[in-house]
Amino acid sequence: MTRWTMVLLFSACAAAAQVPDVSQRPVSRPDAAPADVRLEPSGAIATSKRDAVIRGGVAAISPRPRMRTPAVVRAIRKQQQLAARGGVCGDPGLQGKIVGAVPGHLPGCGVAEAIRLRSISGVALSEPAVMDCPTAQALKVWINASVKPTLRDMGGGVASLRVAGHYVCRTRNHKRGARISEHGKGRAIDISGFTLEDGSVITVLKGWRSRESGQALRQMHSDACVAFGTVLGPNSDRFHQDHFHFDTARYRSGTYCR
Template sequence: MMRLLVLALVMIGQACWAAGPENSKRPVQRGGNVYPVAMAVGSAVAPTARHEKLLLDNGLSSSMRPLFRPARVEKNARQKKRLLRKGAVCGDLAIQGEEIGRVKAQLKGCGVERAVRVRSVSGVRLSQTSVMDCRTAGALKRWLDRTAKPALSRKGGGLTGLKVAAHYACRTRNNKKGAKISEHGKGRAIDISAFRLRNGSEITVLHGWNNRGTKKALRKMHRGACGPFKTVLGPQADRYHRDHFHFDTAIYRGGNYCR
């Protein structure tokens, strides 16, 4: 009886041992001698052209380290910025001058609430510091940048200065008795009689308007002022403007007046 019991236990153990590998998590040992094989580098490993393009597009091919700048260059740049900031008016570094605040009226209708005295605009120096409001200073800058400087870029090395014939002055229009107050008396106007070039030469409105070598540039500057300024007068307007351009920023119901 004991022998039968032992035999039964042995047979049950063998059955459990035979079924074990089907449920085991342990990996089955391979038969025979198996050696590691070095696989060739395939296309899946090498970066694709699309991947390289993405890297370039995202800027990953270039160094993020800033370029080294000598201390002297940095110092000069800071000094220049301080000087510009010190002399800037109307919130624009390109308009250099000083704030003078309210200009009191000497005649009824004259005066400027928030006036500035401008000495240069976009690197172009005015022959005399000129009093005006910021809207007029901004219009002068736009005209210089868009029209005047490009028009004279090939003449005498380019534009460096404006000869100012008039700026703020509390007077009537064309100094006529009983006439309305001029826009000059409100800080909205500037008169320009000549343009100074880098080589030291000068183009005047009086002699250059019909001159073969300069009339094209002068007419372009006159025409281009109509937009930044609301009133533009020149040699063809009347006898009072034969020798200068009159620009002002007065707004009229009829729109711009340019002659």
């Protein structure tokens, strides 16, 4: 072996001796982990029921996220679509069109700031209804708090409301010489029935005294007395046998509910 060969071998051995050993990244000490977290022999943290998250070298337990059900996903998408389209009265849940001032041909008729409402919280109206914002907002309260939960297990839930009347410049019950109806002020709407998701229909006329839908209709009628100033139904008089009348008139004695 030549002198230069010996020098090269000696240099290579010296350089190799200066290279540090490669070691694994240190893991958390067993006594630093929570009691319900066990450490595998390899040093990895293992949990059987919950996920472990390393924060500052200490294993912290966080709940495993739950998967969203298809119904929840559909509801979220529906609300996102409503918000994207915008709404009237400053509420994305009230879908419609701003109409503005609506004059009346009789003294006392007309709406200063009217809207034409087509759906509320995803529930469609059978025809666009003209009213003011307070009435639209009261309708939304009633639909969300009463109509949806009451009809949830019937025909897949409510799809739309059957509108029997909204804004029209007339007297109460069309009587000559009577006061102007709340319909003539944009504060009222008449509902004659409900169309369900499966296409079936519940009407006030046929359902009020029926065994199948009578209880649901009476419940929704009663609940409306919280949201509106006037609530009339089949038990009020002969003019309301086939529909509910709702308006936002206010009385000193409280809601007029019949």
